[in-house]
Amino acid sequence: KKLLAWQKTGFHFQPKKNWMNDPNGPVFYKGWYHFFYQYNPYGAVWGNIAWGHAVSRDLIHWRHLPMAMVPDDWYDINGVWTGSATILEDGRLVMLYTGSTNESVQVQNLAYPADPLDPLLVDWVKYPGNPVLVPPPGIGSKDFRDPTTAWLTPQGKWRFIIGSKLNKTGISLVYDTKDFKTYELLNGLLHSVPGTGMWECVDIFPVSKIVENGLDTGENGPGVKHVVKTSLDDDRNDYYALGTYDGETGKWIPDDPINDVGIGLRYDYGIFYASKTFYDQEKKRRVLWGWIKETDSENADIQKGWASVQAIPRTILFDKKTGTNILQWPVEEVERLRMSKKVFDKVEAKPGSIVPLHVGFATSQLDIVAEFEVDKVALESINDTDHTTYSCPTSHGAAQRGALGPFGLLVHTDNHQTEQTPVYFYISKDTEGNFKTFFCADHSRSSEAIDVDKAIYGSTVPVLEGEKLSMRILVDHSIIESFAQGGRTCITSRIYPMRAVYENAGIFLFNNATDATITASLHIWQMSSAYAHS
Ligand code: DQQ
Numbered sequence: 001k002k003l004l005a006w007q008k009t010g011f012h013f014q015p016k017k018n019w020m021n022d023p024n025g026p027v028f029y030k031g032w033y034h035f036f037y038q039y040n041p042y043g044a045v046w047g048n049i050a051w052g053h054a055v056s057r058d059l060i061h062w063r064h065l066p067m068a069m070v071p072d073d074w075y076d077i078n079g080v081w082t083g084s085a086t087i088l089e090d091g092r093l094v095m096l097y098t099g100s101t102n103e104s105v106q107v108q109n110l111a112y113p114a115d116p117l118d119p120l121l122v123d124w125v126k127y128p129g130n131p132v133l134v135p136p137p138g139i140g141s142k143d144f145r146d147p148t149t150a151w152l153t154p155q156g157k158w159r160f161i162i163g164s165k166l167n168k169t170g171i172s173l174v175y176d177t178k179d180f181k182t183y184e185l186l187n188g189l190l191h192s193v194p195g196t197g198m199w200e201c202v203d204i205f206p207v208s209k210i211v212e213n214g215l216d217t218g219e220n221g222p223g224v225k226h227v228v229k230t231s232l233d234d235d236r237n238d239y240y241a242l243g244t245y246d247g248e249t250g251k252w253i254p255d256d257p258i259n260d261v262g263i264g265l266r267y268d269y270g271i272f273y274a275s276k277t278f279y280d281q282e283k284k285r286r287v288l289w290g291w292i293k294e295t296d297s298e299n300a301d302i303q304k305g306w307a308s309v310q311a312i313p314r315t316i317l318f319d320k321k322t323g324t325n326i327l328q329w330p331v332e333e334v335e336r337l338r339m340s341k342k343v344f345d346k347v348e349a350k351p352g353s354i355v356p357l358h359v360g361f362a363t364s365q366l367d368i369v370a371e372f373e374v375d376k377v378a379l380e381s382i383n384d385t386d387h388t389t390y391s392c393p394t395s396h397g398a399a400q401r402g403a404l405g406p407f408g409l410l411v412h413t414d415n416h417q418t419e420q421t422p423v424y425f426y427i428s429k430d431t432e433g434n435f436k437t438f439f440c441a442d443h444s445r446s447s448e449a450i451d452v453d454k455a456i457y458g459s460t461v462p463v464l465e466g467e468k469l470s471m472r473i474l475v476d477h478s479i480i481e482s483f484a485q486g487g488r489t490c491i492t493s494r495i496y497p498m499r500a501v502y503e504n505a506g507i508f509l510f511n512n513a514t515d516a517t518i519t520a521s522l523h524i525w526q527m528s529s530a531y532a533h534s
Contacts, residue, residue: 023276034053100133139173162175162213199444200231214316238274319488364501368525372519375515405425460489462489470486
């Protein structure tokens with residue numbers, strides 16, 4: 001019981017109990033951030049999907065409100081599924097969402113606030129003319145879902161996209177509307193990728209190559225790139241690519257047609273799905289929400305009475321330095337939860353060593369910022385180190401030793417390291433002297449329990465000339481969100497330790513490289529809880 005209670009989060013969003021999945025309709029309205037989510041009011045497993053609702057002033061402290069919409073009409077009786085908010089030119093709000101009908105056909109429905117003057121948007125009205133969109137000819141009745149936020153085209157129409165598939169090709173359809181009641185399907189697709197299967201929760205948004213702030217969904221022009229994202233039902237991960245969106249043709253062309261045609265980059269190399277961005281007009285930023293599921297057994301979820309959390313909302317920017325990826329970073333407001341701080345300056349870890357980091361406070365809620373320097377002599381003198389073969393998921397995790405890695409931190413680790421969750425870098429080098437850096441999280445020893453996921457996650461992370469290696473880790477009980485190089489590569493983990501909890505959990509610096517000495521400097525804050533009021 002105590003173990004199950006420990007898993008509940010201190011500052012990540014979750015309902016008081018029961019099942020949650022996708023983020024829905026995030027929006028800033030009359031001074032409040034609104035967050036809706038796929039919710040089962042009757043249990044800790046998926047089903048009976050309604051829209052949960054919460055509001056916040058700062059994206060961190062949430063107040064739970066009554067459910068916004070429940071499945072109570074023929075056109076959504078099998079579920080009020082995922083949807084998005086659009087703010088109209090006069091400031092009014094509309095919501096488009098997918099309904100699963102009495103015959104389990106996926107249709108799109110329109111809803112709006114009963115009282116637009118209510119900043120809390122407590123009551124919602126479903127448009128009496130629903131459904132407003134049914135699957136077009138040629139599209140399967142169960143392959144038509146998750147409308148995005150709409151944006152105004154230069155022709156003065158609202159445009160949005162919906163995910164689908166044709167045979168095994170994942171596609172996104174494009175629709176125009178003037179009034180959100182009648183719609184026109186555009187010829188041609190925004191994008192499609194053979195072999196990817198059903199595209200869920202598609203997203204499209206602009207990022208700036210010039211300015212440091214986010215862009216509203218309709219913005220375009222020479223200094224703008226467009227991110228297209230899809231959640232692949234077949235492998236349960238969120239993929240994106242950067243490209244150029246042509247407002248005239250409604251088509252998006254990937255920057256890198258060879259690698260990006262498959263939408264090759266992942267928002268997160270751990271557990272992160274069905275994500276959705278919104279433009280925060282208050283702080284002029286683009287913010288990403290993502291669903292973090294459980295990786296324990298369904299039985300355990302039923303026992304604890306809840307399942308899933310949401311990632312801390314992330315600010316998204318184009319990475320001007322690399323030009324090839326976005327940067328994701330926890331919204332700045334999370335830093336207000338920082339309490340006591342412990343600084344470690346230039347701690348040395350010799351090859352094959354573990355150094356305990358005594359912080360003097362509880363370690364189940366932390367914000368860690370760490371920088372690593374790798375011994376220059378080793379970096380220069382080492383030759384070819386499994387440059388072509390290494391990858392985090394196929395490696396033996398933190399136990400696999402190379403000349404220049406792995407090194408990093410062990411979180412939620414007991415004194416004997418029986419249970420440990422390493423988050424680390426691994427550097428490889430080819431015969432020409434080119435380096436490739438990997439960022440990984442190893443769950444193989446995170447829990448002694450047998451019915452939890454123990455995979456090793458991670459990927460490469462771009463590191464430019466002269467840059468130090470850096471990571472940020474948000475630790476919140478059973479959730480760990482890890483960001484490398486300012487958010488170029490991210491890994492979200494769920495862990496279910498049985499020993500390394502409460503006062504038995506600590507943090508360690510480790511260096512399992514065979515040749516390089518590592519010097520680490522860290523700032524570690526204890527994080528306060530973000531109480532949800534009701
Ligand atoms: N979840 C919703 C769907 C969506 C899926 C149903 C993605 O609308 O495609 O709960 O997790």
